Amino acid sequence: MTEDYLARIGTLIREARRHQGMTQNELADLLGTSQSAVVRIEQGKQNLSLEMLSRIGQNLDSQFVALGTSGPQHLRIEGGTKLHGSIDVKTSKNAAVALLCASLLNKGRTTLRNIARIEEVNRILEVLSSIGVKTRWLPDSSDLEIIPPARLDLEALDEAAARRTRTIIMFFGPLLHEFTDFELPYAGGCDLGSRTIEPHMTALRHFGLDVEATQGAYKAQVTPGVSPARAIVLTERGDTVTENALMAAARHEGETVIRNASPNYMVQDLCFYLQKLGVEIDGIGTTTLTVRGRAEIDVDVEYSPSEDPIEAMSLLAAAVVTESEITIRRVPIEFLEIELALLSEMGMKYELTEEYCSDNGETRLVDLTTKPGPLKAPIDKIHPMPFPGLNIDNLPFFALIAACAEGRTMIHDWVYENRAIYLTELTKVGAKVQLLDPHRVLIDGPTRWRAAEVICPPALRPGVVILIAMLAAPGVSVLRNVYVINRGYEDLANRLNELGAKVETFRDI
Numbered sequence: 001m002t003e004d005y006l007a008r009i010g011t012l013i014r015e016a017r018r019h020q021g022m023t024q025n026e027l028a029d030l031l032g033t034s035q036s037a038v039v040r041i042e043q044g045k046q047n048l049s050l051e052m053l054s055r056i057g058q059n060l061d062s063q064f065v066a067l068g069t070s071g072p073q074h075l076r077i078e079g080g081t082k083l084h085g086s087i088d089v090k091t092s093k094n095a096a097v098a099l100l101c102a103s104l105l106n107k108g109r110t111t112l113r114n115i116a117r118i119e120e121v122n123r124i125l126e127v128l129s130s131i132g133v134k135t136r137w138l139p140d141s142s143d144l145e146i147i148p149p150a151r152l153d154l155e156a157l158d159e160a161a162a163r164r165t166r167t168i169i170m171f172f173g174p175l176l177h178e179f180t181d182f183e184l185p186y187a188g189g190c191d192l193g194s195r196t197i198e199p200h201m202t203a204l205r206h207f208g209l210d211v212e213a214t215q216g217a218y219k220a221q222v223t224p225g226v227s228p229a230r231a232i233v234l235t236e237r238g239d240t241v242t243e244n245a246l247m248a249a250a251r252h253e254g255e256t257v258i259r260n261a262s263p264n265y266m267v268q269d270l271c272f273y274l275q276k277l278g279v280e281i282d283g284i285g286t287t288t289l290t291v292r293g294r295a296e297i298d299v300d301v302e303y304s305p306s307e308d309p310i311e312a313m314s315l316l317a318a319a320v321v322t323e324s325e326i327t328i329r330r331v332p333i334e335f336l337e338i339e340l341a342l343l344s345e346m347g348m349k350y351e352l353t354e355e356y357c358s359d360n361g362e363t364r365l366v367d368l369t370t371k372p373g374p375l376k377a378p379i380d381k382i383h384p385m386p387f388p389g390l391n392i393d394n395l396p397f398f399a400l401i402a403a404c405a406e407g408r409t410m411i412h413d414w415v416y417e418n419r420a421i422y423l424t425e426l427t428k429v430g431a432k433v434q435l436l437d438p439h440r441v442l443i444d445g446p447t448r449w450r451a452a453e454v455i456c457p458p459a460l461r462p463g464v465v466i467l468i469a470m471l472a473a474p475g476v477s478v479l480r481n482v483y484v485i486n487r488g489y490e491d492l493a494n495r496l497n498e499l500g501a502k503v504e505t506f507r508d509i
């Protein structure tokens with residue numbers, strides 16, 4: 001360890017000891033060492049083994065010196081290198097969380113194949129385990145086994161885990177079949193401004209659910225015997241609201257028609273899984289879903305969700321920004337067609353292989369090879385739409401690509417209150433971004449990227465956008481506190497390194 005490093009650890013240990021109101025002698029006793037050794041440790045004059053560090057951490061109950069899980073994670077990026085080689089797109093966060101919630105509909109065993117090992121999934125697993133669901137990663141795989149108990153123990157629900165994700169709202173659909181009276185903590189997740197759950201309540205009222213929001217919790221009451229008397233017309237074509245309505249319909253024995261449904265990728269994955277549970281669904285991939293549910297579902301099933309179009313878009317953006325030729329394998333092309341059409345308009349060249357099928361047996365995939373070359377700003381503004389449209393979560397990557405293109409681009413994020421504002425963080429790494437109002441930014445390109453130290457915005461895609469820009473910036477950049485990125489991307493730093501990037505993960509000590 002370098003002297004500077006030891007001195008910093010020593011200072012942290014002294015502070016933690018004082019915080020515990022402990023003398024040096026008392027700490028020495030607990031560690032089985034002498035007081036003079038503790039003095040040397042606190043002065044940074046004693047080499048420390050990892051074993052000693054972890055003992056100190058345990059005795060001082062200090063996050064700073066506990067090994068492994070301590071402190072927020074940061075990234076150090078040595079930018080300016082080109083990427084090369086191939087990378088596989090992982091399965092999607094958004095399908096994974098929907099499927100985990102839907103597994104609650106099934107009394108039998110659900111095995112989900114190739115699930116991305118991401119923090120969002122970890123939080124839902126924590127919530128599921130806390131209420132009595134048996135979950136485990138199968139050995140040497142990314143396959144998840146989920147076995148619900150005879151009765152869920154909602155009293156024991158891990159609130160801290162639940163509050164870190166918005167997914168908890170997708171518990172309403174499955175739970176309304178199990179309980180007449182229950183509480184769920186308020187949803188959390190990325191800070192994108194207020195995200196109403198009103199459309200969910202409007203949809204689920206058709207199944208007798210009534211929710212009152214009080215003091216940090218949703219209090220839910222279900223009137224038994226209530227079922228949709230007519231088609232459920234969603235007030236927004238939202239992804240999770242469609243999923244909630246589908247999960248409620250899955251265990252309703254009659255026919256449910258959902259109109260203005262989202263046909264987006266994660267909704268399709270959920271539908272294919274529900275079909276495996278024996279639920280009949282017509283209209284998958286359209287905005288009208290007709291569902292014939294089953295009162296009881298008790299089957300052992302396996303399902304493999306499809307690849308993440310947003311991760312594919314992120315990797316595409318990384319190739320554009322670093323002017324690299326890379327092959328992105330397993331791209332779910334039907335959910336990236338509009339993005340690619342727009343990129344073609346901007347002058348981007350790429351090659352696609354023949355289509356092949358995802359492991360879900362449904363989604364069409366291609367391998368895509370990027371070809372570096374000059375880009376020009378599009379004539380019209382870029383804005384997202386519910387599927388089929390330019391994906392709402394892909395919009396931030398267009399800010400990055402626009403910053404590489406010659407000319408001025410307007411990006412219009414009408415969807416989220418805060419997200420366009422975060423795009424102005426790109427100015428810290430050299431981009432010219434002008435905020436017109438909370439939803440619209442003007443970007444002038446091309447950009448001479450420069451290294452910087454930036455605190456990760458508290459939102460997944462804007463965070464990844466900054467990371468990718470840093471890959472292109474010559475010199476060393478630091479991106480602090482990247483939990484939000486780990487919410488949605490598995491081991492992104494190492495996977496980018498396999499393409500030739502230089503990204504190092506570190507934590508405060």
Ligand SMILES: CC(=O)N[C@H]1[C@@H](OP(=O)(O)OP(=O)(O)OC[C@H]2O[C@@H](n3ccc(=O)[nH]c3=O)[C@H](O)[C@@H]2O)O[C@H](CO)[C@@H](O)[C@@H]1O
Binds near residue numbers: 196386392
């Ligand atoms: C776990 C999951 O799957 N999350 C995705 C899902 O979240 P989710 O389905 O929870 O998204 P929201 O319901 O929060 O919708 C996002 C925003 O879009 C607005 N809105 C949406 C649809 C519409 O027809 N009109 C409208 O105004 C909503 O009011 C909200 O402000 O969809 C979002 C929008 O695609 C994505 O960013 C999220 O990654």
Ligand SMILES: C=C(OP(=O)(O)O)C(=O)O
Binds near residue numbers: 166189
């Ligand atoms: C906004 C996103 O997700 P979530 O709905 O999980 O916040 C996202 O994936 O970009």
